[in-house]
Amino acid sequence: MQHTHHQQHPILYYFVGPRTFYVLSLADILRLRTTCTWLRDLFQAPELRQRLSHSLSTQAGLRRTATGQQLLSFDDRQMDVAELLTAVCVVELGGWGEMAEAIDLAMQLGYCQLPIILTAADLHQHKNKMVYMATPHVLAQLKMVGRHIHWGNGLTMRIFQRGGRLRAIKDYNRLELTLNPSLPAGHSYQQYRQPHDPPVRSRITHSGGAVPSHSAFTDSSMSSLVKRVLLSHFGRTHSNAAWNQAGVFIVDRHAGNNRLHILLMESPHVPVEGCSTTTAFCCGAGSDRRHRLVLTDASHSFVAWMDISDRTTGLRVGFFTTEAAEWGVGAAFKNRFPQTTRLARAVLGPDVAARMFGR
Structure with a gap:
């Protein structure tokens, strides 16, 4: 119901400030912005920034286990209302556990600094919410986070998508990723396959992708691929390795x-x-x-x-x-x-x- 004197309406009490963190889901906010125009002013940039900060601080998986340090943040002062809504969506949809482990490892190895600060450009790696939702969670997150994980010399864990083809690190045809590859019957990766973090086949090796491997690797998951490449690159570039x-x-x-x-x-x-x-x-x-x-x-x-x-x-x-x-x-x-x-x-x-x- 539209209300012409909405500032005195008692229901507004429930939509002001931090109360919305507990009363309203993101779906509620999107629905109210569309259908209840007299409440729309309560979901502008300042309120959404507050909501985003709360979500980041409470979302499971977005803090380091060892130190409690926050893994992810947003350059929210440079975002408009639509981008802030997208940022809240990215955080509150959850499922950050696997990618958080990869980010934490990248920090431990010196390949990123915490928190990783996502920008509006990172959010625009996905055309809309439907595309984001249709993509396996870990891949969707890596598309945003990947360019912040770097080895130097311009190499990052960036994901390139050309139609139905995926490439990592460089836009090079020998660095393509195959999601959900066929696996032999009874293979453990088939048994433990997870739709949001599926197995991947590629030729990406320790070089960070500068020189593809002659042999293919099948990683148990997308997050596993990221961690394998990080560890392999680290091992090959540290002369005091104890491999003996x-x-x-x-x-x-x-x-x-x-x-x-x-x-x-x-x-x-x-x-x-x-x-x-x-x-x-x-x-x-x-x-x-x-x-x-x-x-x-x-x-x-x-x-x-x-x-x-x-x-x-x-x-x-x-x-x-x-x-x-x-x-x-x-x-x-x-x-x-x-x-x-x-x-x-x-x-x-x-x-x-x-x-x-x-x-």
Whole structure:
């Protein structure tokens, strides 16, 4: 009902200031703006900025687990009402958990600063709400966030779309992404497939996309692809990597009640206790399955992760760490890198860790 003296109308009490955070959903606001013109002035830029700030501070997944730092923000002073409504929509639709892990990892590796500040240009990567909703959540978010994750030399995790084709990092045909690729029957990525974060096939490797790999990679999800590329690039560009004979182990897959086999085969979407994030991928035809588990987070002064991959003789476990070595190259891994070893023991369990590092 239209009301000519709406300033005295008692129902306005419920639509003023922070009360709308709890009374109205975004769908309610859009509907009221369209159908109830006498309330439209209550949803202008100042009110929407307040709503956006509240949503950012309360939305699950948009703060770092280790420090509570906000991961995402908006350049809202440069946005008009339509863009502010879009920003509120992007935040309140939720589903930021997977992308938040990728952003958090990028910060830990030094590839972005927090919070990532999205602009109106980032929002315009999607033509409208319907297009945004029709796109798998993580891909939709990466289209906005990707250009803020960078390796230098002009390379970012930007997504290019040319009709039905997707490319990452560079608009180059050998850097195309295939969403939801066909997988062999019984493949675990098929079993754990998530519509909002689907598996991806590409040739993107550690170079950040400057030189595509000769072999294809199948990542368990879009977010996993982002994390794999970030970690691979970081590992290849840090000369103090601990990839050496002392940091690579072959272990019986059944050791410790199948602990390594479980870590390799379980859903990559399930958090692993003691790890800040994981990424899972296959090389080549899909038989070379790998899990990469990040052992550190923002509270650590170094970066460490471990790779688990399948070999005919057992499971191969390799470690990367930027922890400063306490002993020379000839010393055992546990003596050279005691902090990394301690973190790994917590994830591997006592039996497997004893086989690799000793008691």
